[in-house]
Amino acid sequence: MTEETLPGPDGTFALPPLAWALDALAPAIDAETMSLHWGAHHRAYVDKLNAALAARPSLQGKSLEALLARAGTLHADVRTNAGQHWNHAFFWESMAPPGRGGAPDGALLAAIERDFGSPGGLVEAFDAAGAAHFGSGWAWLVRAGNGRLVVGTTPDEQSPLMEGAALSGTPLLVNDLWEHAYYLGYRNRRADYLAAWWQVVNWKAVGARFAAAQAA
Amino acid sequence: MRTLRPALLPALLLALAAPALAQAPEPAATGTAAAPAPVGPFALDPLPYGFDALAPVIDAETMRLHWGAHHRAYVDNLNRAVAADPALAKLSLEQMLARVSTLPKPVRDNGGGHWNHRFFWTLMTAPGTGGQPSPRLLAAIARDFGSLPAFRRQFEQAGLRQFGSGWAWLIVRPDGRLAITSTPNQDNPLMDVVPEAERGTPILGNDVWEHAYYLSYRNRRGEYLQKWWEVVNWNQVSLLFEAAQSRR
Numbered sequence: 494m495t496e497e498t499l500p501g502p503d504g505t506f507a508l509p510p511l512a513w514a515l516d517a518l519a520p521a522i523d524a525e526t527m528s529l530h531w532g533a534h535h536r537a538y539v540d541k542l543n544a545a546l547a548a549r550p551s552l553q554g555k556s557l558e559a560l561l562a563r564a565g566t567l568h569a570d571v572r573t574n575a576g577q578h579w580n581h582a583f584f585w586e587s588m589a590p591p592g593r594g595g596a597p598d599g600a601l602l603a604a605i606e607r608d609f610g611s612p613g614g615l616v617e618a619f620d621a622a623g624a625a626h627f628g629s630g631w632a633w634l635v636r637a638g639n640g641r642l643v644v645g646t647t648p649d650e651q652s653p654l655m656e657g658a659a660l661s662g663t664p665l666l667v668n669d670l671w672e673h674a675y676y677l678g679y680r681n682r683r684a685d686y687l688a689a690w691w692q693v694v695n696w697k698a699v700g701a702r703f704a705a706a707q708a709a
Numbered sequence: 710m711r712t713l714r715p716a717l718l719p720a721l722l723l724a725l726a727a728p729a730l731a732q733a734p735e736p737a738a739t740g741t742a743a744a745p746a747p748v749g750p751f752a753l754d755p756l757p758y759g760f761d762a763l764a765p766v767i768d769a770e771t772m773r774l775h776w777g778a779h780h781r782a783y784v785d786n787l788n789r790a791v792a793a794d795p796a797l798a799k800l801s802l803e804q805m806l807a808r809v810s811t812l813p814k815p816v817r818d819n820g821g822g823h824w825n826h827r828f829f830w831t832l833m834t835a836p837g838t839g840g841q842p843s844p845r846l847l848a849a850i851a852r853d854f855g856s857l858p859a860f861r862r863q864f865e866q867a868g869l870r871q872f873g874s875g876w877a878w879l880i881v882r883p884d885g886r887l888a889i890t891s892t893p894n895q896d897n898p899l900m901d902v903v904p905e906a907e908r909g910t911p912i913l914g915n916d917v918w919e920h921a922y923y924l925s926y927r928n929r930r931g932e933y934l935q936k937w938w939e940v941v942n943w944n945q946v947s948l949l950f951e952a953a954q955s956r957r
Contacts, residue, residue, distance in 0.1 A: 529928055569872070649873035676920060681920065
């Protein structure tokens with residue numbers, strides 16, 4: 494999702510299809526969680542975003558990324574739903590069925606080793622950040638402006654693409670820390686979810702995002 | 710918080726209120742058996758009813774996790790934060806909340822989490838046993854919201870509109886009027902981080918963190934907010950209202 498996300502010809506954003514079946518991420522993420530998370534939560538964010546934009550002609554036709562870049566000026570109805578639409582679309586593309594996501598390699602692996610010591614070091618830092626985040630939010634791996642890889646979290650709907658976000662940089666990977674992402678499968682054990690989630694990380698997507706960010 | 714001492718409220722309620730409550734089956738025993746020995750100044754109090762007492766509005770597994778895992782973690786983490794900073798040991802929980810902007814973030818998160826949940830348990834009772842708002846509370850609700858149904862709708866809206874984790878509140882403002890507010894995460898209307906216009910004495914609060922309702926209601930927060938009225942302990946809310954009025 495390094496390209497821009499534009500509304501359709503009718504001016505509305507659409508719920509993107511998943512690249513895999515609802516049960517494809519099991520056992521890391523169960524089918525009911527996927528069904529609700531994509532088909533109810535993400536869908537509601539898209540619907541509410543469209544409703545909020547319908548009342549604001551000056552924002553219509555803008556890309557999702559253009560909206561996020563001016564998040565500080567947006568009404569909460571636009572900001573929260575635009576943020577959640579982008580984050581969820583990026584989240585789905587960050588995952589692949591177990592065994593299908595590959596492993597970090599090439600320039601990405603070199604950058605991970607430079608900044609975290611090893612892929613294991615990245616996993617440890619990412620999971621610690623996710624476990625320490627209080628309340629709803631997201632855990633990210635981003636490429637900072639200085640080219641370094643950085644792990645951090647944002648609250649609620651925030652993304653690193655928003656002006657004034659708690660973390661800035663080019664997003665490379667995200668995990669959802671809202672309880673709806675893991676409560677059916679893991680109950681209150683967020684740390685167990687974070688640890689299991691690496692089975693479904695799409696390292697091929699992360700590598701492509703990293704390459705695009707390096708080239709930009 | 711001179712008179713609002715939630716640790717004592719369940720006992721107070723049992724002494725004053727409906728006989729049905731006093732006969733609640735296997736109430737505190739379930740909780741007491743699992744309660745940990747305090748390792749700091751704060752402790753997880755037993756629930757005033759059994760885990761299944763609020764069903765079908767709130768299922769037993771949700772109660773077990775919400776009290777026994779989520780609330781417990783707030784207590785444990787608050788005790789850790791206090792142990793790490795001896796200056797905090799001199800403060801009551803309410804004193805911490807009143808100056809929480811000056812204290813470490815774990816005090817805000819876990820102090821709020823402990824206060825809010827301890828309060829929340831006392832606001833609920835088995836379906837059909839919570840009574841009605843007292844005449845004086847009902848008059849205040851009618852004065853400030855139009856009617857009891859109008860109040861309920863506005864409170865549900867506050868819960869729905871709270872984006873992400875948080876709470877919906879009914880508070881008594883310093884001028885004696887009632888107000889509906891919401892706060893993010895484990896913040897509450899006693900904290901100095903909350904805008905002045907939204908501060909006051911809570912007399913009712915509903916938890917809209919997803920862990921409060923996801924097992925039974927999934928993404929349907931609005932349905933949870935509607936059903937929740939069946940377990941609201943209006944006898945208790947009325948007592949809290951009177952206490953808040955008498956302190957003014």
